[in-house]
Amino acid sequence: MKKRTSLALLTAAASTLVQADDKVSLQYLTYQENDKRIAVDDYAISIESNPNVNHQIKVNIGIDTISGASPAWQPKVTMSTAPQIVKSASSSNVYGIDNAGYSVQNVTVPEEQRTSAGISWLSRDKKRHELSLGLDYSEEPDYVSRSASANYLWFADRYKNRSFSLGASLQSNQSLAFDSSYQSHWEDLLASNVQLGASQVMSQRSSIDGNIFVVYDTGYLSNHYQTILRKFDGNNDGIQESYLSAEQRPEERKGFGLASNWLVQWTNNLSTHAGIRLYQDDWGIDSQTYSGKSYLNIDDQWTLHLLARYYQQSAASFYKDPNSDKPEFSISGFGSADHRLGDYSATSFEIGLAYEWQTALIINGQVGSYRHNTGFIANWFSTGMIVKY
Protein backbone atom coordinates (compact mmCIF):
# COMPACT_ATOMS: atom_id res chain seq x y z
CA MET A 1 0.00 0.00 0.00
CA LYS A 2 2.80 2.30 0.93
CA LYS A 3 4.62 1.51 -2.30
CA ARG A 4 1.50 2.14 -4.31
CA THR A 5 0.95 5.50 -2.64
CA SER A 6 4.48 6.65 -3.19
CA LEU A 7 4.36 5.51 -6.81
CA ALA A 8 1.12 7.43 -7.32
CA LEU A 9 2.62 10.53 -5.78
CA LEU A 10 5.67 10.27 -7.97
CA THR A 11 3.53 9.85 -11.09
CA ALA A 12 1.40 12.78 -10.06
CA ALA A 13 4.41 14.94 -9.54
CA ALA A 14 5.83 13.86 -12.88
CA SER A 15 2.60 14.53 -14.74
CA THR A 16 1.99 17.97 -13.27
CA LEU A 17 5.51 19.24 -13.49
CA VAL A 18 6.46 17.74 -16.83
CA GLN A 19 8.37 20.20 -18.93
CA ALA A 20 7.14 20.80 -22.45
CA ASP A 21 9.45 20.36 -25.43
CA ASP A 22 11.17 23.33 -26.93
CA LYS A 23 10.21 23.56 -30.57
CA VAL A 24 10.55 25.47 -33.79
CA SER A 25 7.73 25.56 -36.31
CA LEU A 26 8.06 26.60 -39.95
CA GLN A 27 4.85 26.90 -41.95
CA TYR A 28 3.94 28.02 -45.45
CA LEU A 29 0.53 28.81 -46.90
CA THR A 30 -0.52 29.55 -50.45
CA TYR A 31 -4.05 30.88 -50.80
CA GLN A 32 -6.02 31.73 -53.92
CA GLU A 33 -9.51 33.13 -54.39
CA ASN A 34 -11.64 32.40 -57.44
CA ASP A 35 -12.25 34.95 -60.20
CA LYS A 36 -8.56 35.98 -60.02
CA ARG A 37 -9.13 37.87 -56.81
CA ILE A 38 -6.79 37.91 -53.83
CA ALA A 39 -3.77 35.59 -53.72
CA VAL A 40 -1.62 35.23 -50.62
CA ASP A 41 1.70 33.59 -49.86
CA ASP A 42 2.30 33.38 -46.14
CA TYR A 43 5.43 32.26 -44.28
CA ALA A 44 5.41 31.84 -40.51
CA ILE A 45 8.08 30.81 -38.07
CA SER A 46 7.52 30.35 -34.37
CA ILE A 47 9.87 29.36 -31.59
CA GLU A 48 8.70 28.01 -28.26
CA SER A 49 11.13 27.79 -25.39
CA ASN A 50 10.51 26.35 -21.91
CA PRO A 51 13.48 27.29 -19.76
CA ASN A 52 11.85 25.51 -16.81
CA VAL A 53 8.46 24.20 -15.75
CA ASN A 54 7.33 27.64 -14.63
CA HIS A 55 8.04 29.69 -17.72
CA GLN A 56 7.37 29.56 -21.43
CA ILE A 57 8.40 32.05 -24.09
CA LYS A 58 7.00 32.08 -27.62
CA VAL A 59 8.25 34.20 -30.46
CA ASN A 60 6.62 34.31 -33.87
CA ILE A 61 7.54 36.06 -37.07
CA GLY A 62 5.49 36.13 -40.24
CA ILE A 63 5.81 37.51 -43.75
CA ASP A 64 2.95 37.43 -46.20
CA THR A 65 2.52 38.81 -49.66
CA ILE A 66 -0.90 39.84 -50.92
CA SER A 67 -1.71 40.48 -54.56
CA GLY A 68 -4.72 40.40 -56.87
CA ALA A 69 -7.95 42.34 -56.93
CA SER A 70 -10.92 43.14 -54.75
CA PRO A 71 -14.47 43.84 -56.03
CA ALA A 72 -15.87 47.37 -55.67
CA TRP A 73 -18.13 49.82 -57.50
CA GLN A 74 -16.29 51.52 -60.38
CA PRO A 75 -17.32 53.94 -63.16
CA LYS A 76 -18.20 52.26 -66.47
CA VAL A 77 -16.51 54.86 -68.68
CA THR A 78 -15.05 57.94 -67.06
CA MET A 79 -15.77 59.94 -64.00
CA SER A 80 -16.17 63.68 -63.64
CA THR A 81 -15.92 65.66 -60.43
CA ALA A 82 -19.04 65.94 -58.32
CA PRO A 83 -20.53 69.40 -57.67
CA GLN A 84 -19.55 71.02 -54.38
CA ILE A 85 -23.15 70.89 -53.16
CA VAL A 86 -23.01 67.11 -53.34
CA LYS A 87 -19.70 66.94 -51.49
CA SER A 88 -21.05 69.19 -48.79
CA ALA A 89 -24.24 67.17 -48.40
CA SER A 90 -22.48 63.79 -48.25
CA SER A 91 -21.27 62.37 -44.98
CA SER A 92 -18.46 60.48 -46.75
CA ASN A 93 -16.01 61.34 -49.48
CA VAL A 94 -17.63 61.67 -52.92
CA TYR A 95 -15.23 60.73 -55.72
CA GLY A 96 -17.35 61.81 -58.70
CA ILE A 97 -20.10 60.99 -61.18
CA ASP A 98 -20.22 58.87 -64.33
CA ASN A 99 -23.31 59.48 -66.42
CA ALA A 100 -22.74 56.08 -68.14
CA GLY A 101 -23.30 54.35 -64.84
CA TYR A 102 -21.30 52.03 -62.61
CA SER A 103 -20.50 48.36 -62.25
CA VAL A 104 -18.85 46.17 -59.69
CA GLN A 105 -15.37 45.40 -60.94
CA ASN A 106 -12.34 43.72 -59.55
CA VAL A 107 -10.07 46.58 -58.62
CA THR A 108 -6.43 45.63 -58.65
CA VAL A 109 -4.84 46.13 -55.26
CA PRO A 110 -1.17 47.01 -55.13
CA GLU A 111 1.03 44.06 -54.18
CA GLU A 112 1.65 44.36 -50.49
CA GLN A 113 4.00 42.68 -48.11
CA ARG A 114 3.00 42.40 -44.50
CA THR A 115 5.49 41.61 -41.78
CA SER A 116 4.45 40.67 -38.30
CA ALA A 117 6.18 39.74 -35.07
CA GLY A 118 4.91 38.71 -31.69
CA ILE A 119 6.23 37.60 -28.36
CA SER A 120 4.39 36.03 -25.46
CA TRP A 121 5.54 35.04 -22.01
CA LEU A 122 3.75 32.57 -19.78
CA SER A 123 4.52 32.27 -16.09
CA ARG A 124 3.18 29.73 -13.58
CA ASP A 125 3.10 30.29 -9.84
CA LYS A 126 3.36 27.71 -7.04
CA LYS A 127 -0.27 26.69 -7.49
CA ARG A 128 0.30 26.38 -11.26
CA HIS A 129 -1.96 29.33 -12.02
CA GLU A 130 -0.86 30.91 -15.30
CA LEU A 131 -0.24 34.50 -16.29
CA SER A 132 0.32 35.16 -20.00
CA LEU A 133 1.46 38.46 -21.45
CA GLY A 134 1.81 39.18 -25.15
CA LEU A 135 2.93 41.88 -27.53
CA ASP A 136 2.31 41.88 -31.28
CA TYR A 137 3.24 44.19 -34.11
CA SER A 138 2.44 44.07 -37.79
CA GLU A 139 3.07 46.43 -40.63
CA GLU A 140 1.90 46.65 -44.20
CA PRO A 141 1.91 49.63 -46.57
CA ASP A 142 -1.65 50.66 -45.67
CA TYR A 143 -2.05 49.28 -42.14
CA VAL A 144 -0.09 49.20 -38.91
CA SER A 145 -1.15 47.25 -35.86
CA ARG A 146 0.26 47.18 -32.33
CA SER A 147 -1.36 45.09 -29.68
CA ALA A 148 -0.89 44.05 -26.08
CA SER A 149 -2.69 41.22 -24.32
CA ALA A 150 -2.85 39.69 -20.86
CA ASN A 151 -4.56 36.55 -19.66
CA TYR A 152 -4.76 35.00 -16.20
CA LEU A 153 -5.82 31.38 -15.69
CA TRP A 154 -6.50 29.92 -12.27
CA PHE A 155 -7.44 26.43 -11.20
CA ALA A 156 -10.49 26.03 -9.03
CA ASP A 157 -9.98 22.55 -7.63
CA ARG A 158 -7.29 20.38 -6.10
CA TYR A 159 -6.85 18.10 -9.11
CA LYS A 160 -6.83 21.00 -11.59
CA ASN A 161 -9.86 19.70 -13.44
CA ARG A 162 -11.59 23.05 -13.49
CA SER A 163 -10.07 26.36 -14.41
CA PHE A 164 -11.21 29.89 -15.09
CA SER A 165 -9.49 32.55 -17.12
CA LEU A 166 -9.80 36.26 -17.65
CA GLY A 167 -8.08 37.93 -20.56
CA ALA A 168 -8.01 41.28 -22.30
CA SER A 169 -6.31 42.74 -25.34
CA LEU A 170 -6.00 46.17 -26.85
CA GLN A 171 -5.00 46.91 -30.42
CA SER A 172 -3.93 50.33 -31.50
CA ASN A 173 -4.13 50.34 -35.29
CA GLN A 174 -3.62 52.82 -38.07
CA SER A 175 -5.20 52.51 -41.46
CA LEU A 176 -4.55 54.45 -44.63
CA ALA A 177 -7.60 56.32 -45.91
CA PHE A 178 -8.35 58.36 -49.05
CA ASP A 179 -9.86 61.79 -49.20
CA SER A 180 -12.14 62.90 -52.04
CA SER A 181 -9.22 63.57 -54.35
CA TYR A 182 -7.66 60.15 -53.59
CA GLN A 183 -5.00 61.75 -51.41
CA SER A 184 -4.12 59.34 -48.66
CA HIS A 185 -3.77 59.99 -44.95
CA TRP A 186 -3.61 57.85 -41.79
CA GLU A 187 -6.59 57.20 -39.54
CA ASP A 188 -6.54 55.63 -36.07
CA LEU A 189 -8.65 52.85 -34.70
CA LEU A 190 -8.70 50.93 -31.43
CA ALA A 191 -9.88 47.37 -31.06
CA SER A 192 -10.37 45.80 -27.65
CA ASN A 193 -11.43 42.38 -26.49
CA VAL A 194 -12.26 41.01 -23.02
CA GLN A 195 -12.84 37.31 -22.49
CA LEU A 196 -13.93 35.29 -19.46
CA GLY A 197 -13.43 31.58 -19.87
CA ALA A 198 -13.92 28.31 -18.01
CA SER A 199 -12.56 24.85 -18.66
CA GLN A 200 -13.67 21.52 -17.17
CA VAL A 201 -12.10 18.09 -17.47
CA MET A 202 -15.03 15.70 -17.97
CA SER A 203 -13.15 12.40 -17.91
CA GLN A 204 -9.74 10.96 -18.67
CA ARG A 205 -10.67 11.32 -22.33
CA SER A 206 -12.68 14.51 -22.63
CA SER A 207 -12.81 18.14 -21.66
CA ILE A 208 -15.03 21.13 -22.31
CA ASP A 209 -14.13 24.78 -22.42
CA GLY A 210 -16.24 27.84 -22.96
CA ASN A 211 -16.00 31.58 -22.81
CA ILE A 212 -18.02 34.73 -23.06
CA PHE A 213 -16.43 37.70 -24.76
CA VAL A 214 -17.01 41.36 -25.42
CA VAL A 215 -15.41 43.29 -28.26
CA TYR A 216 -15.32 47.04 -28.66
CA ASP A 217 -13.89 48.86 -31.67
CA THR A 218 -13.66 52.58 -32.14
CA GLY A 219 -12.16 54.94 -34.72
CA TYR A 220 -11.86 54.54 -38.48
CA LEU A 221 -13.52 51.17 -39.08
CA SER A 222 -14.19 51.63 -42.81
CA ASN A 223 -12.29 49.98 -45.63
CA HIS A 224 -10.71 52.61 -47.86
CA TYR A 225 -10.83 50.35 -50.93
CA GLN A 226 -14.59 49.91 -50.70
CA THR A 227 -16.97 52.21 -52.58
CA ILE A 228 -20.73 52.78 -52.61
CA LEU A 229 -23.25 54.69 -54.73
CA ARG A 230 -25.07 57.64 -53.20
CA LYS A 231 -28.17 59.23 -54.79
CA PHE A 232 -28.65 62.97 -54.76
CA ASP A 233 -30.18 65.69 -56.90
CA GLY A 234 -26.99 67.65 -57.42
CA ASN A 235 -28.23 69.65 -60.42
CA ASN A 236 -31.48 70.64 -58.73
CA ASP A 237 -33.45 69.38 -61.74
CA GLY A 238 -35.70 67.01 -59.83
CA ILE A 239 -33.72 63.93 -60.94
CA GLN A 240 -31.42 62.12 -58.55
CA GLU A 241 -28.03 61.15 -59.88
CA SER A 242 -25.73 58.41 -58.58
CA TYR A 243 -22.38 59.47 -57.19
CA LEU A 244 -19.46 57.21 -56.45
CA SER A 245 -18.46 57.59 -52.83
CA ALA A 246 -16.30 56.00 -50.19
CA GLU A 247 -18.09 53.55 -47.95
CA GLN A 248 -18.85 54.76 -44.47
CA ARG A 249 -19.17 52.53 -41.44
CA PRO A 250 -20.03 53.65 -37.91
CA GLU A 251 -17.05 54.75 -35.86
CA GLU A 252 -17.96 52.46 -33.01
CA ARG A 253 -18.80 48.80 -32.76
CA LYS A 254 -19.86 46.81 -29.72
CA GLY A 255 -20.15 43.09 -29.91
CA PHE A 256 -20.43 40.14 -27.60
CA GLY A 257 -20.75 36.42 -27.83
CA LEU A 258 -19.97 33.03 -26.43
CA ALA A 259 -17.90 30.14 -27.64
CA SER A 260 -17.45 26.57 -26.53
CA ASN A 261 -15.37 23.55 -27.49
CA TRP A 262 -15.77 19.89 -26.60
CA LEU A 263 -12.71 17.71 -27.01
CA VAL A 264 -13.01 13.93 -26.83
CA GLN A 265 -10.71 11.03 -27.52
CA TRP A 266 -13.19 8.32 -28.51
CA THR A 267 -10.65 5.56 -29.08
CA ASN A 268 -6.88 5.34 -28.89
CA ASN A 269 -6.78 6.43 -32.53
CA LEU A 270 -9.58 8.92 -32.88
CA SER A 271 -10.12 12.25 -31.21
CA THR A 272 -12.58 14.99 -32.14
CA HIS A 273 -13.10 18.67 -31.42
CA ALA A 274 -16.59 20.12 -31.68
CA GLY A 275 -16.99 23.87 -31.46
CA ILE A 276 -19.72 26.47 -31.46
CA ARG A 277 -19.53 30.26 -31.40
CA LEU A 278 -22.39 32.73 -31.28
CA TYR A 279 -21.82 36.42 -31.91
CA GLN A 280 -23.89 39.57 -32.06
CA ASP A 281 -23.04 43.24 -32.46
CA ASP A 282 -24.71 46.62 -32.72
CA TRP A 283 -24.06 46.79 -36.48
CA GLY A 284 -26.79 44.17 -36.81
CA ILE A 285 -24.51 41.23 -37.44
CA ASP A 286 -25.58 37.97 -35.84
CA SER A 287 -23.39 35.01 -36.55
CA GLN A 288 -23.17 31.34 -35.67
CA THR A 289 -20.15 29.15 -36.21
CA TYR A 290 -20.20 25.36 -35.92
CA SER A 291 -16.99 23.44 -36.38
CA GLY A 292 -15.83 19.85 -36.15
CA LYS A 293 -12.29 18.59 -36.33
CA SER A 294 -10.99 15.06 -36.04
CA TYR A 295 -7.57 13.49 -35.69
CA LEU A 296 -7.18 9.89 -36.78
CA ASN A 297 -3.93 8.12 -35.97
CA ILE A 298 -3.38 5.81 -38.92
CA ASP A 299 -0.35 4.30 -37.21
CA ASP A 300 2.33 5.46 -34.78
CA GLN A 301 3.65 7.99 -37.29
CA TRP A 302 0.84 9.10 -39.58
CA THR A 303 -2.11 11.22 -38.47
CA LEU A 304 -5.00 12.23 -40.69
CA HIS A 305 -6.91 15.33 -39.79
CA LEU A 306 -10.27 16.45 -41.14
CA LEU A 307 -12.02 19.73 -40.55
CA ALA A 308 -15.52 20.89 -41.37
CA ARG A 309 -16.88 24.31 -40.48
CA TYR A 310 -20.14 26.11 -41.08
CA TYR A 311 -20.58 29.84 -40.60
CA GLN A 312 -23.67 31.95 -41.05
CA GLN A 313 -24.15 35.67 -40.53
CA SER A 314 -26.87 38.24 -41.01
CA ALA A 315 -26.20 41.51 -42.82
CA ALA A 316 -25.13 44.73 -41.17
CA SER A 317 -27.93 47.30 -40.97
CA PHE A 318 -26.05 49.66 -43.35
CA TYR A 319 -25.19 47.04 -46.00
CA LYS A 320 -26.72 46.91 -49.48
CA ASP A 321 -26.01 44.11 -51.90
CA PRO A 322 -24.49 45.64 -55.07
CA ASN A 323 -26.45 43.11 -57.13
CA SER A 324 -29.80 44.13 -55.66
CA ASP A 325 -32.39 46.24 -57.49
CA LYS A 326 -31.69 49.33 -55.41
CA PRO A 327 -28.01 49.33 -54.43
CA GLU A 328 -27.77 53.10 -53.87
CA PHE A 329 -27.64 54.82 -50.48
CA SER A 330 -28.90 58.26 -49.57
CA ILE A 331 -26.42 61.12 -49.67
CA SER A 332 -25.69 60.94 -45.96
CA GLY A 333 -25.54 58.15 -43.48
CA PHE A 334 -23.69 54.92 -43.16
CA GLY A 335 -23.35 52.63 -46.13
CA SER A 336 -21.28 49.72 -47.35
CA ALA A 337 -21.33 47.35 -50.31
CA ASP A 338 -18.62 45.11 -48.88
CA HIS A 339 -19.96 41.57 -49.28
CA ARG A 340 -18.28 40.60 -45.98
CA LEU A 341 -20.93 42.67 -44.20
CA GLY A 342 -23.72 40.91 -46.07
CA ASP A 343 -26.04 38.04 -45.32
CA TYR A 344 -24.41 34.76 -46.29
CA SER A 345 -23.32 31.37 -45.10
CA ALA A 346 -19.90 29.82 -45.52
CA THR A 347 -18.68 26.25 -45.47
CA SER A 348 -15.10 25.20 -45.05
CA PHE A 349 -13.39 21.84 -45.35
CA GLU A 350 -9.81 20.83 -44.79
CA ILE A 351 -7.96 17.55 -44.98
CA GLY A 352 -4.41 17.13 -43.77
CA LEU A 353 -1.73 14.60 -43.05
CA ALA A 354 1.02 14.77 -40.46
CA TYR A 355 4.03 12.49 -40.23
CA GLU A 356 5.85 12.25 -36.92
CA TRP A 357 9.40 10.98 -36.93
CA GLN A 358 10.73 9.78 -33.58
CA THR A 359 8.69 12.43 -31.74
CA ALA A 360 11.33 14.98 -32.76
CA LEU A 361 10.06 16.05 -36.16
CA ILE A 362 6.53 16.52 -37.48
CA ILE A 363 5.93 17.22 -41.15
CA ASN A 364 2.45 18.35 -42.07
CA GLY A 365 0.50 19.23 -45.19
CA GLN A 366 -3.13 20.17 -45.72
CA VAL A 367 -5.49 21.38 -48.40
CA GLY A 368 -8.61 23.36 -47.69
CA SER A 369 -11.54 25.00 -49.37
CA TYR A 370 -13.79 27.85 -48.24
CA ARG A 371 -17.07 28.74 -49.99
CA HIS A 372 -19.74 31.36 -49.53
CA ASN A 373 -23.24 30.64 -50.76
CA THR A 374 -22.89 33.83 -52.82
CA GLY A 375 -20.40 32.13 -55.14
CA PHE A 376 -17.15 33.20 -53.54
CA ILE A 377 -14.59 30.36 -53.35
CA ALA A 378 -11.10 30.23 -51.88
CA ASN A 379 -8.69 27.31 -51.81
CA TRP A 380 -5.42 26.86 -49.99
CA PHE A 381 -2.56 24.51 -49.44
CA SER A 382 -0.25 24.71 -46.48
CA THR A 383 2.73 22.71 -45.39
CA GLY A 384 5.39 22.90 -42.76
CA MET A 385 7.39 21.20 -40.11
CA ILE A 386 7.78 21.27 -36.35
CA VAL A 387 11.16 20.39 -34.87
CA LYS A 388 11.29 19.50 -31.18
CA TYR A 389 14.56 19.68 -29.33
Place this chain on the structure above:
Amino acid sequence: MLRIMLRIMLWVSLGFLSACGHYQNLKDNSTRQHSSSNNRYSQNNIVLINSAKKTQKNHNAVAQLKASQVKASPVKVSQVKKPIVKRIKIRQASDQNKSLAKTKTAKNKEPQSHWEKLLNLFTPEKVKPWQKAILAKASMKPGGLNPDSEKFNQKIYSSKESSRGGLGVAGGGCGCN
Protein backbone atom coordinates in the same frame (compact mmCIF):
# COMPACT_ATOMS: atom_id res chain seq x y z
CA MET B 1 7.10 -49.14 4.35
CA LEU B 2 6.82 -49.78 0.63
CA ARG B 3 3.03 -49.47 0.90
CA ILE B 4 3.31 -46.12 2.64
CA MET B 5 5.71 -44.86 0.00
CA LEU B 6 3.40 -46.13 -2.74
CA ARG B 7 0.45 -44.28 -1.16
CA ILE B 8 2.46 -41.07 -0.91
CA MET B 9 3.37 -41.29 -4.57
CA LEU B 10 -0.25 -41.95 -5.52
CA TRP B 11 -1.23 -38.74 -3.72
CA VAL B 12 1.53 -36.87 -5.48
CA SER B 13 0.37 -38.17 -8.87
CA LEU B 14 -3.23 -37.23 -8.08
CA GLY B 15 -1.94 -33.84 -7.04
CA PHE B 16 -0.23 -33.48 -10.44
CA LEU B 17 -3.40 -34.38 -12.27
CA SER B 18 -5.53 -31.99 -10.25
CA ALA B 19 -2.92 -29.25 -10.77
CA CYS B 20 -3.29 -29.83 -14.50
CA GLY B 21 -7.02 -29.28 -14.20
CA HIS B 22 -6.52 -26.17 -12.09
CA TYR B 23 -4.13 -24.68 -14.58
CA GLN B 24 -6.54 -25.17 -17.44
CA ASN B 25 -9.36 -23.63 -15.39
CA LEU B 26 -7.08 -20.78 -14.49
CA LYS B 27 -6.19 -20.29 -18.12
CA ASP B 28 -9.86 -20.16 -19.07
CA ASN B 29 -11.00 -17.90 -16.26
CA SER B 30 -8.18 -15.48 -15.77
CA THR B 31 -8.39 -12.17 -17.58
CA ARG B 32 -5.53 -10.41 -19.33
CA GLN B 33 -5.30 -7.95 -16.50
CA HIS B 34 -4.24 -10.73 -14.16
CA SER B 35 -1.84 -12.39 -16.55
CA SER B 36 1.22 -10.52 -15.41
CA SER B 37 0.58 -11.26 -11.75
CA ASN B 38 -0.09 -14.92 -12.50
CA ASN B 39 3.05 -15.50 -14.50
CA ARG B 40 4.85 -16.95 -11.52
CA TYR B 41 2.12 -19.54 -10.96
CA SER B 42 1.55 -20.23 -14.62
CA GLN B 43 5.15 -21.09 -15.27
CA ASN B 44 5.16 -23.54 -12.38
CA ASN B 45 1.92 -25.02 -13.63
CA ILE B 46 3.28 -25.59 -17.12
CA VAL B 47 5.94 -27.81 -15.58
CA LEU B 48 3.25 -29.61 -13.64
CA ILE B 49 1.11 -30.13 -16.71
CA ASN B 50 3.96 -31.50 -18.75
CA SER B 51 4.71 -34.01 -15.99
CA ALA B 52 1.04 -34.91 -15.72
CA LYS B 53 0.68 -35.41 -19.44
CA LYS B 54 3.66 -37.73 -19.45
CA THR B 55 2.02 -39.65 -16.60
CA GLN B 56 -1.24 -39.99 -18.49
CA LYS B 57 0.47 -41.31 -21.60
CA ASN B 58 2.03 -44.14 -19.66
CA HIS B 59 -0.45 -47.03 -19.50
CA ASN B 60 1.52 -48.98 -17.00
CA ALA B 61 0.52 -46.98 -13.95
CA VAL B 62 2.24 -49.11 -11.34
CA ALA B 63 5.55 -49.15 -13.17
CA GLN B 64 5.26 -45.41 -13.68
CA LEU B 65 4.50 -44.79 -10.03
CA LYS B 66 7.38 -46.93 -8.96
CA ALA B 67 9.71 -45.07 -11.25
CA SER B 68 8.46 -41.71 -10.04
CA GLN B 69 8.71 -42.92 -6.45
CA VAL B 70 12.40 -43.50 -6.92
CA LYS B 71 12.89 -40.11 -8.61
CA ALA B 72 10.61 -38.14 -6.36
CA SER B 73 11.60 -39.26 -2.93
CA PRO B 74 15.06 -37.65 -2.78
CA VAL B 75 13.73 -34.17 -3.67
CA LYS B 76 10.75 -34.33 -1.30
CA VAL B 77 8.20 -33.31 -3.90
CA SER B 78 5.33 -33.26 -1.44
CA GLN B 79 7.02 -30.53 0.62
CA VAL B 80 7.91 -28.30 -2.31
CA LYS B 81 5.01 -28.55 -4.71
CA LYS B 82 2.00 -28.92 -2.47
CA PRO B 83 1.98 -25.24 -1.41
CA ILE B 84 1.96 -24.22 -5.09
CA VAL B 85 -1.15 -26.29 -5.69
CA LYS B 86 -2.75 -24.64 -2.66
CA ARG B 87 -1.86 -21.19 -3.94
CA ILE B 88 -3.42 -21.97 -7.26
CA LYS B 89 -6.57 -23.11 -5.53
CA ILE B 90 -6.80 -19.85 -3.60
CA ARG B 91 -6.12 -17.82 -6.70
CA GLN B 92 -8.68 -19.69 -8.67
CA ALA B 93 -11.29 -19.23 -6.00
CA SER B 94 -10.69 -15.49 -5.79
CA ASP B 95 -10.79 -15.16 -9.57
CA GLN B 96 -14.02 -17.08 -9.70
CA ASN B 97 -15.48 -14.84 -7.02
CA LYS B 98 -14.41 -11.81 -8.98
CA SER B 99 -15.93 -13.08 -12.19
CA LEU B 100 -19.10 -14.04 -10.34
CA ALA B 101 -19.28 -10.60 -8.80
CA LYS B 102 -18.83 -9.05 -12.22
CA THR B 103 -21.57 -11.21 -13.68
CA LYS B 104 -23.92 -10.30 -10.83
CA THR B 105 -23.17 -6.60 -11.27
CA ALA B 106 -23.72 -6.85 -15.01
CA LYS B 107 -26.99 -8.66 -14.47
CA ASN B 108 -28.21 -6.14 -11.89
CA LYS B 109 -27.21 -3.18 -14.05
CA GLU B 110 -30.03 -2.02 -16.26
CA PRO B 111 -29.15 -1.09 -19.84
CA GLN B 112 -28.58 2.64 -20.23
CA SER B 113 -30.75 4.66 -22.54
CA HIS B 114 -29.15 6.90 -25.16
CA TRP B 115 -30.13 9.91 -23.08
CA GLU B 116 -28.36 8.48 -20.02
CA LYS B 117 -25.27 7.71 -22.08
CA LEU B 118 -25.29 11.28 -23.37
CA LEU B 119 -25.69 12.65 -19.85
CA ASN B 120 -22.76 10.52 -18.69
CA LEU B 121 -20.59 12.17 -21.32
CA PHE B 122 -21.28 15.56 -19.78
CA THR B 123 -21.01 14.54 -16.14
CA PRO B 124 -17.60 15.54 -14.81
CA GLU B 125 -15.48 12.83 -13.25
CA LYS B 126 -12.77 13.43 -10.71
CA VAL B 127 -9.70 12.89 -12.87
CA LYS B 128 -6.43 12.74 -10.99
CA PRO B 129 -3.28 14.37 -12.33
CA TRP B 130 -1.62 11.07 -13.23
CA GLN B 131 -4.71 10.09 -15.26
CA LYS B 132 -4.34 12.98 -17.69
CA ALA B 133 -1.95 11.43 -20.19
CA ILE B 134 -4.58 11.45 -22.94
CA LEU B 135 -5.67 15.00 -22.18
CA ALA B 136 -2.05 16.10 -22.44
CA LYS B 137 -1.76 14.90 -26.04
CA ALA B 138 -1.38 17.55 -28.72
CA SER B 139 -4.49 16.29 -30.49
CA MET B 140 -6.46 17.09 -27.32
CA LYS B 141 -5.35 20.72 -27.22
CA PRO B 142 -7.63 23.41 -28.70
CA GLY B 143 -4.98 24.28 -31.30
CA GLY B 144 -4.59 20.66 -32.29
CA LEU B 145 -1.42 19.04 -33.59
CA ASN B 146 -0.33 22.17 -35.39
CA PRO B 147 -1.44 25.46 -33.81
CA ASP B 148 0.41 27.54 -36.43
CA SER B 149 -1.53 25.93 -39.25
CA GLU B 150 -4.70 26.63 -37.28
CA LYS B 151 -3.66 30.29 -37.17
CA PHE B 152 -3.60 30.35 -40.99
CA ASN B 153 -7.18 29.13 -41.01
CA GLN B 154 -8.29 31.74 -38.48
CA LYS B 155 -6.62 34.42 -40.57
CA ILE B 156 -8.61 33.31 -43.62
CA TYR B 157 -11.88 33.30 -41.70
CA SER B 158 -11.29 36.66 -40.03
CA SER B 159 -10.41 38.30 -43.37
CA LYS B 160 -13.65 37.06 -44.97
CA GLU B 161 -16.12 37.29 -42.09
CA SER B 162 -17.42 40.15 -39.99
CA SER B 163 -17.45 38.67 -36.52
CA ARG B 164 -14.57 38.28 -34.15
CA GLY B 165 -13.77 37.17 -30.60
CA GLY B 166 -14.02 33.93 -28.67
CA LEU B 167 -10.64 32.58 -29.73
CA GLY B 168 -8.47 34.01 -26.99
CA VAL B 169 -7.08 37.46 -26.57
CA ALA B 170 -3.53 37.05 -27.89
CA GLY B 171 -2.53 37.99 -31.41
CA GLY B 172 -2.18 40.99 -33.66
CA GLY B 173 -4.34 42.83 -36.14
CA CYS B 174 -4.50 42.69 -39.89
CA GLY B 175 -5.69 45.18 -42.47
CA CYS B 176 -7.04 42.39 -44.63
CA ASN B 177 -8.69 43.86 -47.69
